[in-house]
Structure formats: structure tokens, C-alpha cells
Amino acid sequence: MSKQSIHNFYINEQQSIYLLSHHDAKKHRQWLNICKKQLSLLGYQGVELIGSGAFGFVFAGVEEGGAEWVFKFSRITLAQSVRDRLEDEAYMLSQIDNPMVPEFFAFERVKKQGILMMARAKGEDLEQISIKQGRFSARDLVQLALKLRNVLVDLRERKNGMSPQPVVHGDIKPSNIVWDQASDAFSLVDWGSSVYAQVDVHGEPIASNIMDLMSSDVASTNARMGDVYFIGDEQMSGARSSPRFDEQGVASTIYALASAQSCRFGASVIPAASLGLPKEFARVIDGMLSKDKEVRDQAGDYFMRNMPAMAKVYLPNLDMPQSKAPIPFWITHLQEQPDTVVYSSRKQFLRRADHNQQLLDVNDAQLDRYYKEFLFDTGDTEKAFLASISRLAKYPVVGGLSFHWQEESVYVESSLMLNDESLNEAFSDAVSATVMLAQGIEQKGLFKCCLFDARQTIQLQRDDTGAYIFENLPELQYSVSHVAASEVTRPHSYFEDGKDPDEQLNLPKQIIQCVFELNKIHHTGCIIFESLSDRLKIHYYYRLLDAAQEEKFSALLREIIQYTVSIQDYGVAGFMKLPYKNTREFSLCPRQPEHFYPKNPKRN
Secondary structure, X not given: OOOOOOOOOOEEOOOOHHHOXXXXXXXXXXXXXXHHHXXXXXXXXXXXXXXXXXXXXXEEEXXXXXXXXXXXXXXXXXXXXXXXXXXXXXXXXXXXXXXXXXXXXXXXXXXXXXXXXXXXXXXXXXXXXXXXXXOOOHHHHHHHHHHHHHHHHHHHOOEEOOEEOOEEOOOOOHHHEEEEOOOOEEEEOOOOOOEEOOEOOOOXXXXXXXXXXXXXXXXXXXXXXXXXXXXXXXXXXXXXXXXXXXXXXXXXXXXXXXXXXXXXHHHHOOXXXXXXXXXXXXXXXXXXXXXXXXXXXXXXXXXXXXXXXXXXXXXXXXXXXXXXXXXXXXXXXXXXXXXXEEEEOOOOOOOOOOOOOHHHHOOOHHHHHOOOXXXXXXXXXXXXXXXXXXXXXOOOEEEEEEEEEOOOEEEEEEXXXXXXXXXXXXXXXXXXXXXXXXXXXXXXXXXXXXXXXXXXXXXXXXXXXXXXXXOOOOOOOOEEOOOXXXXXXXXXXXXXXXXXXXXXXXXXHHHHHHHHHHOOOOEEEEEEEEEOOOEEEEEEEXXXXXXXXXXXXXXXXXXXXXXXXXXXXXXXXXXXXXXXXXXXXXXXXXXXXXXXXXXXXXXX
16 A cells, blocks of 8 residues: 555545544543643633634633633644744733723643633624624624724734834634624634734834834744735735734625625625625725735725724615525435535646745644645635635535536536525525636636535544454445435436546445446435545445335445455545536626615615
8 A cells, every 4th residue: 555645636624523533533532621621620610612723722711700711722732833822922912902802811831731811702703603694784894894993093003112013913804703793892812823013004114113123134024824815915925014914804804704705815706896885895895805915005095094984874784685596405404413524626727736835835833724735826716716615514514516617607516405494594695605706717627525424424443554443344324315206307426427537546346336336326425435544434425315225225335335445545536426417507707797785775
């Protein structure tokens, strides 16, 4: 068996705990339990994990008097220099006194473990609210923009004695803004990328005294990498830190919430001017997201100067008919919510990165979350499309999607099953954004992805010789939904498209034969074999649509499992089966048409 690194056909977007090895999952749970226990011993009640990121984990607890606190732990597996950044974050947070910023309390170091303690921001982060409700209303976005603008003003006006010392947050994005809808209070959290600004909005150096200016290295940057899906071009390219960074974060945040996306990259295809926002406000956001630095800076200046006036506009919520997703999806009612993970293909239109890209030598844990082996060389629309696929997996959904680009159209085939009816409208918005972004991609190619429940993933451990360790072989589970014969159209399976050049794993012929036999039975689902040096992971979901064939269907699934123990190679291979040949055609559209909030909302 070759132990070369695997460039997978499938890219695992998010590592669910259900995809970890038994050993790693056990260690992860033990570590979380130790943190909770230690906080409980200190007298905090209701201790819970409320978040995790590239650098650490965040817990919350309530002290005896009722005050709620947040405890941020650095990941102990990171290099010491990276773990030290939590202490830097604590210092920067202690310098800020603003009602939109949680109050700093203390920083402690227990052996190698740094712990930052601060007040807990009330409410829920905007990314989670966005997932639940879909696109934000114009009124909510304008009010959020005003409050963020006011925070930026405060950060810019900070001083060290009589000298200016502006602060840059460096990572403004929806998940770092907490909203308490009951009191309409917002909080800007996660100051791990914050630094003192080196240059002002005009690009002129900032120093607290003339000696600092003379002694500082004007070419080096103290900037830290924020979330690459939200930071602007200057911060991405390692420019010296500037208040402009946070203008970009605010514009990206407003745009993402307005369009039901989880990134800034879709703005050329789905501009803010197409999202039903007030015309002046939309133009400013589009300007701030421009590729032209002069346009960006002018729009940023306009935003900072005129946002208070723009926020005074009367913006009642309009009674709009519920938008229907451009491709169908179905509502299911499973007893347990699926822990959805998406695996997606990497075809030629997602161009592989040039290994000379400037970011590949950036040693930053934030970059590990993103596909740095190819993401930074793709166009913005392709990045936005990938992010929209990832966003679909934030919903309790299983299924599959295929996008096929040709000269003037993109053809979409799908089978999506959402397991929460309350998310219907929000999921429709996410699906709509995905299709519009697909319409903006001009390069010919094919993209396919499977969304499956990680809870069902089967793992077979290997010993040192590569042999599988098991007492009894597990079973592939499936559900049965009887479909009337009149509804059955010609089945379609993606393995019929021929061998995919990006699949590395050569499966035993017996498994291929079983899949061919399965194809004769009306069903939907996917199966993905991920063969690693220490274990084999089988990701799958199956739904049988012809109950009369259940005996044969079940037998074939048992055969597939029996033959998996003969897989010796490393790599990934998979099959996806959609229930119907029901292709939807959409014309390519490089930019969605303009659509603004009405001048006179009372007429609507």
C-alpha cells in the first residue's frame, strides 16, 4: 500500500467528531470533560462548550451571583508561539471599553494552558441566526451597519496618552457578532486577530512618538490573519495593519447576511445592488467590496461619514411572498437530527493552486481550515460557490447535487432532504444563492457533492500490517419510502459518467459489480470509501424507493460490506445515486440584475 499523501477526489469540509477515530474522539471528549470539571470545581454552574475555532475552545459558565462568564482555552496541540496569542488577545481586549465589546476580566496560565476570562455576550451569533432565518431584512442590516460603524469610530479614536493608537479588530464576520434580539444589543467578540494599527486610513504611519517612527520597521506588518472568507485584499496579502481592514470586515458581514451566504466572494455575481437593499446603502457596500482600492477607500470613507444619515431612512419590513428554491428539496422527519458533512468533487474549473502562492508559507492555524492546496488560486465566484455548498451542510440535510456547465447553461440535478421544516425558508435562500453563484461560473466542468449524516459513518480499524480488526462486520442502514410506479422515471447514477480522474482508490471489482446491481433498483443515496493507513471510513446514506425490492437491496448492501475488507489501497472513491433524471437548466448569468428597496415602501 502506498503511503503517499492523498489528493482526494472528495474534500472533507468539516471534521465532525463522528469522523474522528475512536481513540481521537475519546481524547477529545476527555479533554472537554476535564475543562468542564475544572470550571465546575471553581464554582461555576451550567458549564457548556459554546464554540471552537482554529486556535481554541470557548466555554461558558454562571457564577453564584448570576453573572455569566466566558472562558477561552487555547488548543494545547498548537505551537507555543501560537498559544501565546491568547495572552495577546487578553491584553488587547483589556484596552477596549465599549458597550459592544465584552468586558475583560482575567488571563490565567495553568501549566501550558492559557485561559482568557471575559463577560459573556448575550444572544446568539449572527451566523447561526442567518442559518435559521435566511436573508436579513434591510432594516436589521442598516441598524447593524450603524452600530458597527460606531465601534470602528471608537477603535480609530483610541489614544495612548496624547498620541493616536487606533486598534484593528481584524476578524469582523457574522459568527463574531452576537445579537440579543430581545434588547436589540450587539456584541463584537473574538479579539484574537486584534492589533494596534500601523498605518491610518490614508496609509500614513502611526506611532505614539517620533522615536517609534524612527525605530520601527516600516516594511514589516503586525497584521494577523482573520477569516479568509471575510477579510479584504490588503489583510489577505499581508499589508501593514490599518483601520481599512475592519471596513472590509463590516462590508463582508453586511453582504453575507443580506445574501444568505457565508463569505464575501459572491459580490461580483450577486451584488448588494441585487438584494433589495436601499439604493444608497447597497451602492456603498458594493463599493467597499470593489477590487479597485481607490473605489474601496472612497466607499469606506462615505460609509463612515454618512452611515448615521442612511440609518434614519424609514425601512418597514415588507410583506414579500416566500421565495421558492430554484431546485426542489423535500422535508423529512427523522427521529435524530443528522450531523451533516459534505464531501465534494474538485474538477478542472476549481483550478489547483500554484504552489508559489504567497499564502502557502504563512504559518497560521486559520489557514488549515481552508483548502490552501488549491483555494487561493480559484476565482472569487468559484470560492463563493464552494462556500455556498459548505453552507448547505450547516443544515440537517442529506442528499446530493450535480452541476454541469456547458456553453450557455448550467444543468443541475439534485436530491435534497431537509430534516427540519422550520428551516424551510432559510434553506431555500441558501439553495437559491448556490444556484445563482453556479450561474456566474463560466468555465466548463462538472461538480458533484454528497451530503451525508456523519453519525452513520462506519469505521474499520487496521492493525500495523494493514489488516482490518473486527469481530462482526457492521451493516449499512437504509430507510424505505415506497414510490408509485407511475412516478418512476429513468434512474441515473453518477458512476455511469465514467471513471473520475480525481478518484485515487481502486475498489475491488466485486464492489463495483454490487453497485451496478444496486443501480437496477430504484433508490437514492451515496457511498464513499475513505481508506487511510489506520482505518477505513465508509460514509453513506441510502433510501430505497421500491419496497418490493427490499430483500435484494438489503442483500447487496451486505455484500458490499463483506467485500470492503479486501480494500488494500489508500485513497477515496465514491458513488452517488439520484432518484430521478430531473435536470434543471439555468442560463449562465455573470451578474444578477439590480433590485433595490422601494423608494416608497407604503405603496408595497
